[in-house]
Amino acid sequence: MSFLKNLFSKKDEPINSYADFWKWFQKNEKAFFKVLKERGDIEGDFFDKLTPKLEELRDGYFFTAGMFDSNTAELKFTVEGAIKHIVFVEELVAAAPAIEGWKFTALKPEFNIKDLNLIMGDCNFNDKNISFYSIDYPEYPDEIDITIVHHDLTEENKETIVKGTYIFLDNYLGELNFATTIDNLKIIGKAEAEKDLVPVEKLKDFLIWREKEFIEKYDGLRYDTENDNYSGLEAELNNGKPLVAIVNTDILQWDSKASHPWILNIEIKYNGENNHGMPDQETYHYLEGIENRITSELKDFEGYLNIARQTADGVREIYFACKDFRKPSKVMDQIQRNETNQNISFEIYKDKYWQTFKRFNVN
Numbered sequence: 001m002s003f004l005k006n007l008f009s010k011k012d013e014p015i016n017s018y019a020d021f022w023k024w025f026q027k028n029e030k031a032f033f034k035v036l037k038e039r040g041d042i043e044g045d046f047f048d049k050l051t052p053k054l055e056e057l058r059d060g061y062f063f064t065a066g067m068f069d070s071n072t073a074e075l076k077f078t079v080e081g082a083i084k085h086i087v088f089v090e091e092l093v094a095a096a097p098a099i100e101g102w103k104f105t106a107l108k109p110e111f112n113i114k115d116l117n118l119i120m121g122d123c124n125f126n127d128k129n130i131s132f133y134s135i136d137y138p139e140y141p142d143e144i145d146i147t148i149v150h151h152d153l154t155e156e157n158k159e160t161i162v163k164g165t166y167i168f169l170d171n172y173l174g175e176l177n178f179a180t181t182i183d184n185l186k187i188i189g190k191a192e193a194e195k196d197l198v199p200v201e202k203l204k205d206f207l208i209w210r211e212k213e214f215i216e217k218y219d220g221l222r223y224d225t226e227n228d229n230y231s232g233l234e235a236e237l238n239n240g241k242p243l244v245a246i247v248n249t250d251i252l253q254w255d256s257k258a259s260h261p262w263i264l265n266i267e268i269k270y271n272g273e274n275n276h277g278m279p280d281q282e283t284y285h286y287l288e289g290i291e292n293r294i295t296s297e298l299k300d301f302e303g304y305l306n307i308a309r310q311t312a313d314g315v316r317e318i319y320f321a322c323k324d325f326r327k328p329s330k331v332m333d334q335i336q337r338n339e340t341n342q343n344i345s346f347e348i349y350k351d352k353y354w355q356t357f358k359r360f361n362v363n
Helices: 003-009 019-038 042-057 083-094 157-174 175-181 200-218 281-297 326-336 355-360
Strands: 063-070 072-078 101-106 118-120 124-126 130-137 138-151 182-189 230-236 240-249 260-270 306-312 313-323 343-350
Touching: 019 042, 019 063, 019 072, 019 083, 042 063, 072 130, 083 101, 083 175, 083 326, 083 343, 118 157, 118 175, 130 200, 138 157, 138 200, 157 175, 157 182, 157 326, 175 200, 175 313, 200 240, 240 355, 260 281, 260 326, 281 306, 281 313, 281 326, 313 326
Parallel strands: 072 101, 138 182
Antiparallel strands: 063 072, 118 124, 130 138, 230 240, 240 306, 260 313, 260 343, 306 313
C-alpha cells in the first residue's frame, strides 16, 4: 500500500501561475537539455511534456526549441500572430528564473537580412528576390499599407510564395514588429507591381521611420467621454430578430482616431431563444455587470474608449478603441477566468481609422 501511495504522490502539481510553470520546468530542465543536445526524441521527450503544462496556464502559447550554441539550449515562446496573447508570452519569459545552460526568448527575434535565406519547396526567399513599396492614402495618412513583391511568384506557386513570405517577414522584422507595425499587407508578383520597387532590406528602416512619426504625432493624446452624446440604434436581422445598439456618436467624429488604433471586440453569448434573441431581465443585468467591470478597468482618460455595444440574436458585442493591446488582453483574460460558466470571448486587432464602426455612423 505504501508503494502505491508513493507512486501516485508523484503526480505533478497543477500549473496555476508562471511560478508554478517554471518550478516544474526546473525539475525537468536537465532531461530537456539532454534531448536537445543529443537530438533525441524532441517531440516525445520534450514538446509533448511541455505543451500540456503551458495549456494549463492558458491557450495561445506556441514554442520552438534548439541549441543556441554548444552549451546553451534556447526555448522561444511565440504567439503565431495573435495580438491578444503577446503580453502573456512576455510575462512568462520575464518570470523565468536564471537556469544554467538555458536561454528563454519571448517572441521570435528579428534577423539580419543577410542571414536570411528561407527555402520552401522550390521557392527561395531572400533579399535578392523580394522587394516592396508603400501605398499612401490622403484620407488615411497614418495607414501603413505595404505591398510585398516576390520576383518569382506565379499562379502555380502562389500559395507557397505567400506562406513563405509571411514566414520570411516574421523572421526579418521580428514577431512583435511584424504583428504590430504593418496595417495592411499584400503579396504580388513582379509583373503586377504598380510602383517602383524598393529593396526589402530597407523595409525595417521604413517602418521605424513611420512608427517614429506616428508616436510624435499622437503620443499622450487622450479623450474624455464624460460629456459625449450617445445614440440608440435599432435594426432587424435577416432572420427577423431585432438588433439594438448604443453608440458614442460624438467620438465617431473625432479627427484623432489613429491615436487609439487597437480595437477590442468582446462577445458574450447568452440564451435568448425565448425573447426573440434579446436578453431577459436577469441576463440583461448580468451583461450590464460584465460591461461595468470592464469599463472600471479600461478607463477613457487612460486610453481605452468604449465606442459601442450591440445586442442581437443571443450575443452582446462590446467595442473599445485602445491606445495599446496589452492591458485589454490582461483585463479580458481575468474576466474570462472569473466567468468560467459563461461564453465570453474577445479579439484584438489594429484598425487605425475605426472602419469597424462605419456601420454605426448615423450622420
